[in-house]
Amino acid sequence: MTAGSEGRTRSVLALLVFIALWLNGTFYPLILLPLLFIKLRGERLSRIGLTADRLGLSLALGVGAGLLVEAAFYPVFLHYLGRRPVAPLGIGVILIDVIWSPLYEEVSYRGFFLGVFARRDRPLSRFNLALNLAQSLLFVSVHHHHVSAGLPLLLIPVFLLALLNGLVFLRSRNVAGCVLGHAITNGLALLLQNLAAA
Numbered sequence: 001m002t003a004g005s006e007g008r009t010r011s012v013l014a015l016l017v018f019i020a021l022w023l024n025g026t027f028y029p030l031i032l033l034p035l036l037f038i039k040l041r042g043e044r045l046s047r048i049g050l051t052a053d054r055l056g057l058s059l060a061l062g063v064g065a066g067l068l069v070e071a072a073f074y075p076v077f078l079h080y081l082g083r084r085p086v087a088p089l090g091i092g093v094i095l096i097d098v099i100w101s102p103l104y105e106e107v108s109y110r111g112f113f114l115g116v117f118a119r120r121d122r123p124l125s126r127f128n129l130a131l132n133l134a135q136s137l138l139f140v141s142v143h144h145h146h147v148s149a150g151l152p153l154l155l156i157p158v159f160l161l162a163l164l165n166g167l168v169f170l171r172s173r174n175v176a177g178c179v180l181g182h183a184i185t186n187g188l189a190l191l192l193q194n195l196a197a198a
Contacts (some may be wrong), residue, residue: 010041014116022138031104034112035185048115048184049108049175058168060176065164066184073157077192080151086197089190096118097190109135110165123170130137132166161185 013074017033036150038047046053087093113135118128139162165178 011117013037013110018113018116021112022142028100028104031107033047034107037112037116046173048111049169049173049178050107050111051174054172054174055176057101058174058177059171060177061168061172062165062179062181063184064181065161065168065177066181066188067150068164069157069161070188071183072160073154073189074177074192076153076156077189077196079153080133081196084149084193086193089191089194094187100182102179102186105139106175106182108166109139109162110169110178112165113138113168115175117174120173123126123173124167127151128170130172132163135166136162157185174175 014037017037020033022028034048035045040043045051049058053057059103114128114131119125122128140155140159143158144156146158148154161182165181168177168181169175
């Protein structure tokens with residue numbers, strides 16, 4: 001097998017792993033696929049942003065991204081005030097929305113997708129920015145339930161979260177800030193919804 005065909009085979013396998021992640025994010029063991037893929041390739045987990053390198057930069061950018069997304073969410077929240085069902089704030093909701101979803105989605109979309117396909121040598125190249133846009137649109141597509149629930153404007157902060165966290169990852173190559181920014185966004189959204197319902 002030539003180097004070119006081996007590279008194409010790896011890219012196709014990586015794409016298949018991502019499609020599996022994209023199609024069913026509620027099947028929790030799927031988070032092991034990117035880890036297994038990276039290990040089988042003989043690469044380090046830092047390839048998908050699981051590293052201590054640039055941790056401070058990643059966390060700082062992630063907090064900033066999370067707060068920007070929350071600022072974009074607030075007018076949408078006010079628009080739908082009273083029209084959006086509120087889940088009771090329990091440990092299950094917190095575990096899923098503030099811990100699991102940020103971890104799974106950030107490892108899948110920002111860490112794996114951008115970590116495998118984006119060029120490392122030029123973080124903000126046109127190619128990488130196009131990939132960031134693509135992963136952002138795919139991320140929005142898995143949140144289609146907002147449209148069917150009659151809440152399509154919620155896709156604005158969802159898209160912004162994906163786009164900004166993609167930039168955080170491309171800049172830092174560390175997924176920790178993406179997870180933190182996502183957790184901040186989801187946590188503050190839950191808090192706002194429950195305070196408004198009280």
